[in-house]
Amino acid sequence: QFKFENILFEKREGGVGYVQLNRPKALNALCDGLFTELIQILKEMDNDPEVGCIILTGSEKAFAAGADIKEMKDQTFPHTYTSNMLGWWDEITRIRKPIVGGVNGYALGGGCELAMICDILIAGSNAKFGQPEITLGTIPGMGGSQRLTRVIGKSRAMEMVLTGEFMDANEAVQRGLVSRVVEPKLLNDELMRVSRKIASMSKPITMMCKEVVNEAYETGLKDGLKYERRIFHSTFATNDRKEGMTAFAEKRKPNWTDS
Ligand code: CO8
Secondary structure (H helix, E strand, O other): OEEOOOEEEEEEOOOEEEEEEOOHHHOOOEOHHHHHHHHHHHHHHHHOOOOOEEEEEOOOOEEEOOEOHHHHOOOOHHHHHHOOOOHHHHHHHHOOOOEEEEEOOEEEOHHHHHHHHOOEEEEEOOOEEEOHHHHHOOOOOOOHHHHHHHHHOHHHHHHHHHHOOOEEHHHHHHOOOOOEEEOHHHHHHHHHHHHHHHHOOOHHHHHHHHHHHHHHHHOOHHHHHHHHHHHHHHHOOOHHHHHHHHHHHOOOOOOOOOO
């Protein structure tokens, strides 16, 4: 297992890239250093032909308790504006391999926003989601007001953003924010199970699936349907599409060549 200052990561068997936020003393608050490391390792895994799926998780106490408040507290508007503070966070949305997020404990502010960028979210029963920026005199800055509203609807998102109150794991699963809830101790096993399965598929087809589902999330139905159909057509340019259908017809398992 390799170690950056704020992150642990390793390549695991079955083509899974494992990334763990690791600033335990600050509940994984997202300081600049953590983010630089996170983006670097995610990009490396995205470019690694052996990796088919990426896990992003935190500790049992916290996924991430938000942007680093101590680092932010003396910032001024001219500096946030000219440095385009947070502008580069969306590089994570350009990672093309699936990211399975695992949340135990706090996912607050930027931590909730980072979790919502993941493609699949699985929560431990102790998970707590929140956008408490208002209690600090600021607002969500990395998509919280937009992604949360799309997923859980206007009224509940508005309530969370305006009160700063947290949402527990059971409510998060009922509202579709996470796929399912597991015992905190079993979270890692579940993340591995899902990620290994995804990583066993054809990589180009997996990436196309991620791309079209994200299109549904980001555009209207008409454009999204057209986009999906075009990508669907393009699967017919791959060997894996031919292999998958041939294997079905021959009643055998497909041998993916990622081509
Ligand atoms: N930033 C910096 N340090 C933090 C943060 C944080 N977000 N959260 C916790 N810590 C530190 C605490 O200061 C404390 O450090 P120390 O021991 O040196 O005092 C340590 O982590 C442990 O925390 P607590 O003692 O507070 O632990 P508790 O179990 O009592 O409480 C809570 C846990 C409820 C999570 C509490 O720590 C808390 O309320 N944290 C702040 C949560 C918050 O407001 N998050 C939103 C931050 S604003 C934000 O994310 C803006 C988003 C904009 C985009 C993001 C771009 C980066």
